[in-house]
Amino acid sequence: xxxxxxxxxxxxxxxxxxxxxxxxxxxxxxxxxxxxxxxxxxxxxxxxxxxxxxxxxxxxxxxxxxxxxxxxxxxxxxxxxxxxxxxxxxxxxxxxxxxxxxxxxxxxxxxxx
Amino acid sequence: xxxxxxxxxxxxxxxxxxxxxxxxxxxxxxxxxxxxxxxxxxxxxxxxxxxxxxxxxxxxxxxxxxxxxxxxxxxxxxxxxxxxxxxxxxxxxxxxxxxxxxxxxxxxxxxx
Numbered sequence: 505x506x507x508x509x510x511x512x513x514x515x516x517x518x519x520x521x522x523x524x525x526x527x528x529x530x531x532x533x534x535x536x537x538x539x540x541x542x543x544x545x546x547x548x549x550x551x552x553x554x555x556x557x558x559x560x561x562x563x564x565x566x567x568x569x570x571x572x573x574x575x576x577x578x579x580x581x582x583x584x585x586x587x588x589x590x591x592x593x594x595x596x597x598x599x600x601x602x603x604x605x606x607x608x609x610x611x612x613x614x615x616x617x
Numbered sequence: 618x619x620x621x622x623x624x625x626x627x628x629x630x631x632x633x634x635x636x637x638x639x640x641x642x643x644x645x646x647x648x649x650x651x652x653x654x655x656x657x658x659x660x661x662x663x664x665x666x667x668x669x670x671x672x673x674x675x676x677x678x679x680x681x682x683x684x685x686x687x688x689x690x691x692x693x694x695x696x697x698x699x700x701x702x703x704x705x706x707x708x709x710x711x712x713x714x715x716x717x718x719x720x721x722x723x724x725x726x727x728x729x
Contacts (some may be wrong), residue, residue, distance in 0.1 A: 548719075549718070560715065594661065606717060610660045
Protein backbone atom coordinates (compact mmCIF):
# COMPACT_ATOMS: atom_id res chain seq x y z
CA UNK A 505 0.00 0.00 0.00
CA UNK A 506 1.56 3.26 -1.18
CA UNK A 507 -0.55 5.47 1.09
CA UNK A 508 -2.08 7.26 -1.92
CA UNK A 509 -5.80 6.67 -2.30
CA UNK A 510 -7.95 7.21 -5.35
CA UNK A 511 -11.69 7.09 -5.79
CA UNK A 512 -13.61 5.73 -7.50
CA UNK A 513 -11.84 2.58 -8.59
CA UNK A 514 -13.98 2.24 -11.71
CA UNK A 515 -16.14 4.73 -13.54
CA UNK A 516 -18.36 4.04 -16.53
CA UNK A 517 -20.03 6.95 -18.26
CA UNK A 518 -21.26 8.14 -21.62
CA UNK A 519 -19.78 10.47 -24.20
CA UNK A 520 -20.38 14.12 -23.48
CA UNK A 521 -20.56 13.64 -19.74
CA UNK A 522 -18.37 15.10 -16.99
CA UNK A 523 -16.66 13.17 -14.21
CA UNK A 524 -14.48 13.95 -11.21
CA UNK A 525 -11.65 11.74 -10.03
CA UNK A 526 -10.37 12.17 -6.51
CA UNK A 527 -6.93 11.61 -5.00
CA UNK A 528 -5.66 11.78 -1.44
CA UNK A 529 -1.88 11.98 -1.20
CA UNK A 530 0.30 10.31 1.41
CA UNK A 531 0.29 12.05 4.74
CA UNK A 532 2.63 15.03 4.59
CA UNK A 533 3.18 15.01 0.82
CA UNK A 534 2.62 18.42 -0.74
CA UNK A 535 2.96 17.46 -4.41
CA UNK A 536 0.29 15.66 -6.38
CA UNK A 537 0.72 14.45 -9.96
CA UNK A 538 -1.85 13.12 -12.40
CA UNK A 539 -0.95 10.63 -15.14
CA UNK A 540 -3.03 9.01 -17.85
CA UNK A 541 -2.37 5.46 -19.01
CA UNK A 542 -4.01 4.53 -22.30
CA UNK A 543 -3.37 1.82 -24.86
CA UNK A 544 -2.40 4.21 -27.64
CA UNK A 545 -0.56 6.94 -25.71
CA UNK A 546 1.04 4.90 -22.95
CA UNK A 547 1.67 6.53 -19.57
CA UNK A 548 1.66 10.31 -19.83
CA UNK A 549 2.06 13.11 -17.32
CA UNK A 550 -0.94 15.43 -17.17
CA UNK A 551 -0.40 17.96 -14.41
CA UNK A 552 1.32 18.62 -11.07
CA UNK A 553 0.15 20.61 -8.06
CA UNK A 554 2.27 21.67 -5.15
CA UNK A 555 0.61 22.89 -1.96
CA UNK A 556 -2.45 24.10 -3.83
CA UNK A 557 -0.67 25.74 -6.76
CA UNK A 558 -0.27 24.41 -10.26
CA UNK A 559 3.43 23.61 -10.72
CA UNK A 560 3.77 21.90 -14.11
CA UNK A 561 1.56 21.00 -17.02
CA UNK A 562 1.97 18.16 -19.48
CA UNK A 563 -0.24 16.74 -22.19
CA UNK A 564 -3.50 17.77 -20.56
CA UNK A 565 -6.45 18.56 -22.79
CA UNK A 566 -8.37 21.82 -22.36
CA UNK A 567 -11.45 19.74 -21.48
CA UNK A 568 -9.57 18.50 -18.41
CA UNK A 569 -8.82 20.50 -15.30
CA UNK A 570 -7.49 19.82 -11.86
CA UNK A 571 -7.16 21.45 -8.49
CA UNK A 572 -5.60 20.80 -5.12
CA UNK A 573 -7.50 21.77 -2.01
CA UNK A 574 -6.22 23.14 1.32
CA UNK A 575 -6.31 19.66 2.82
CA UNK A 576 -4.01 18.65 -0.09
CA UNK A 577 -6.38 16.23 -1.75
CA UNK A 578 -6.73 16.73 -5.48
CA UNK A 579 -9.46 16.33 -8.04
CA UNK A 580 -9.18 15.81 -11.78
CA UNK A 581 -12.21 16.97 -13.72
CA UNK A 582 -12.84 15.54 -17.17
CA UNK A 583 -15.60 17.09 -19.25
CA UNK A 584 -17.21 16.60 -22.67
CA UNK A 585 -15.92 13.07 -22.51
CA UNK A 586 -14.98 11.23 -25.68
CA UNK A 587 -14.42 7.54 -26.33
CA UNK A 588 -10.69 8.21 -26.49
CA UNK A 589 -10.64 9.43 -22.90
CA UNK A 590 -11.12 5.86 -21.70
CA UNK A 591 -7.98 5.12 -19.73
CA UNK A 592 -6.47 4.47 -16.33
CA UNK A 593 -5.85 7.69 -14.44
CA UNK A 594 -3.15 7.56 -11.80
CA UNK A 595 -2.42 10.00 -9.06
CA UNK A 596 0.99 10.14 -7.42
CA UNK A 597 2.34 12.16 -4.53
CA UNK A 598 5.76 13.14 -3.30
CA UNK A 599 7.35 15.16 -0.57
CA UNK A 600 9.36 18.35 -0.96
CA UNK A 601 12.66 18.25 -2.79
CA UNK A 602 13.24 17.58 -6.46
CA UNK A 603 14.63 14.09 -5.87
CA UNK A 604 11.77 12.73 -3.83
CA UNK A 605 10.18 9.51 -4.99
CA UNK A 606 6.68 9.59 -6.41
CA UNK A 607 4.26 7.14 -4.81
CA UNK A 608 1.41 6.02 -7.02
CA UNK A 609 -2.19 5.30 -6.17
CA UNK A 610 -4.06 2.26 -7.53
CA UNK A 611 -5.69 4.30 -10.29
CA UNK A 612 -9.20 5.01 -11.52
CA UNK A 613 -10.31 3.13 -14.60
CA UNK A 614 -12.53 5.33 -16.72
CA UNK A 615 -14.65 3.77 -19.45
CA UNK A 616 -16.51 6.09 -21.80
CA UNK A 617 -19.27 4.37 -23.80
CA UNK B 618 12.63 16.43 -26.20
CA UNK B 619 12.74 14.00 -23.29
CA UNK B 620 11.88 10.44 -24.20
CA UNK B 621 12.46 6.86 -23.14
CA UNK B 622 12.47 3.84 -25.44
CA UNK B 623 11.88 0.32 -24.17
CA UNK B 624 11.94 -3.00 -25.89
CA UNK B 625 8.59 -4.32 -27.07
CA UNK B 626 6.96 -7.09 -25.11
CA UNK B 627 5.78 -9.45 -24.06
CA UNK B 628 8.90 -11.10 -22.79
CA UNK B 629 8.16 -14.73 -22.02
CA UNK B 630 10.59 -16.67 -19.81
CA UNK B 631 10.71 -19.82 -17.78
CA UNK B 632 11.31 -19.64 -14.06
CA UNK B 633 14.99 -19.17 -13.12
CA UNK B 634 15.87 -17.74 -16.55
CA UNK B 635 17.96 -14.60 -16.95
CA UNK B 636 16.06 -11.40 -17.68
CA UNK B 637 17.11 -8.32 -19.63
CA UNK B 638 14.72 -5.53 -20.55
CA UNK B 639 16.37 -2.84 -22.64
CA UNK B 640 15.83 0.85 -22.05
CA UNK B 641 17.44 3.87 -23.69
CA UNK B 642 16.83 7.53 -22.97
CA UNK B 643 17.42 10.88 -24.62
CA UNK B 644 20.48 12.57 -23.23
CA UNK B 645 19.00 16.06 -22.72
CA UNK B 646 19.71 17.51 -19.31
CA UNK B 647 21.01 15.37 -16.49
CA UNK B 648 18.22 12.89 -15.93
CA UNK B 649 17.59 10.56 -13.06
CA UNK B 650 16.48 7.14 -14.26
CA UNK B 651 13.93 4.76 -12.80
CA UNK B 652 12.35 1.36 -13.22
CA UNK B 653 8.76 1.01 -12.06
CA UNK B 654 6.76 -2.21 -11.88
CA UNK B 655 3.00 -2.57 -12.28
CA UNK B 656 1.41 -5.78 -11.03
CA UNK B 657 -2.03 -6.70 -12.38
CA UNK B 658 -4.74 -4.39 -11.07
CA UNK B 659 -2.32 -2.23 -9.11
CA UNK B 660 -0.57 1.10 -9.38
CA UNK B 661 3.09 1.61 -10.18
CA UNK B 662 5.75 0.80 -7.62
CA UNK B 663 9.27 2.10 -7.76
CA UNK B 664 11.61 -0.85 -8.31
CA UNK B 665 14.96 0.92 -8.46
CA UNK B 666 16.60 4.17 -9.45
CA UNK B 667 19.92 5.78 -10.37
CA UNK B 668 20.62 9.48 -10.27
CA UNK B 669 23.96 9.84 -12.06
CA UNK B 670 26.24 8.14 -14.55
CA UNK B 671 27.67 4.77 -13.47
CA UNK B 672 25.26 4.48 -10.54
CA UNK B 673 23.75 1.03 -10.15
CA UNK B 674 20.25 0.71 -8.77
CA UNK B 675 19.23 -2.61 -7.25
CA UNK B 676 16.25 -4.09 -5.45
CA UNK B 677 14.70 -7.56 -5.04
CA UNK B 678 17.38 -9.12 -7.24
CA UNK B 679 16.85 -6.63 -10.07
CA UNK B 680 19.68 -4.35 -11.19
CA UNK B 681 20.20 -1.55 -13.68
CA UNK B 682 23.28 0.58 -14.37
CA UNK B 683 23.13 4.18 -15.60
CA UNK B 684 25.30 4.14 -18.74
CA UNK B 685 25.86 7.65 -20.04
CA UNK B 686 28.04 6.55 -22.96
CA UNK B 687 25.27 4.38 -24.41
CA UNK B 688 22.34 6.35 -22.89
CA UNK B 689 20.99 3.10 -21.53
CA UNK B 690 19.51 1.78 -18.29
CA UNK B 691 18.80 -1.89 -18.97
CA UNK B 692 16.98 -3.92 -16.31
CA UNK B 693 18.44 -7.32 -15.41
CA UNK B 694 17.69 -10.15 -13.06
CA UNK B 695 19.69 -13.33 -12.78
CA UNK B 696 16.82 -15.72 -11.99
CA UNK B 697 13.21 -14.70 -12.50
CA UNK B 698 10.28 -16.07 -10.56
CA UNK B 699 6.62 -16.51 -11.51
CA UNK B 700 5.84 -13.69 -9.09
CA UNK B 701 7.92 -11.29 -11.22
CA UNK B 702 5.26 -11.41 -13.93
CA UNK B 703 4.21 -7.79 -14.36
CA UNK B 704 4.65 -4.78 -16.61
CA UNK B 705 7.94 -2.93 -16.22
CA UNK B 706 8.31 0.75 -17.06
CA UNK B 707 11.54 2.63 -17.58
CA UNK B 708 11.30 6.36 -16.78
CA UNK B 709 13.42 9.48 -16.64
CA UNK B 710 13.16 12.68 -14.66
CA UNK B 711 15.12 15.73 -15.70
CA UNK B 712 16.96 17.50 -12.92
CA UNK B 713 14.99 20.55 -11.80
CA UNK B 714 11.70 19.11 -12.99
CA UNK B 715 9.60 16.53 -11.24
CA UNK B 716 7.45 14.99 -13.92
CA UNK B 717 8.31 11.46 -14.96
CA UNK B 718 8.58 10.54 -18.63
CA UNK B 719 7.82 6.86 -19.14
CA UNK B 720 8.62 4.32 -21.77
CA UNK B 721 5.83 2.23 -23.25
CA UNK B 722 6.22 -0.58 -20.73
CA UNK B 723 7.32 -4.18 -21.22
CA UNK B 724 5.14 -7.05 -20.09
CA UNK B 725 7.04 -9.93 -18.52
CA UNK B 726 5.43 -13.36 -18.33
CA UNK B 727 7.23 -16.02 -16.30
CA UNK B 728 6.02 -19.60 -16.49
CA UNK B 729 6.78 -22.35 -13.95
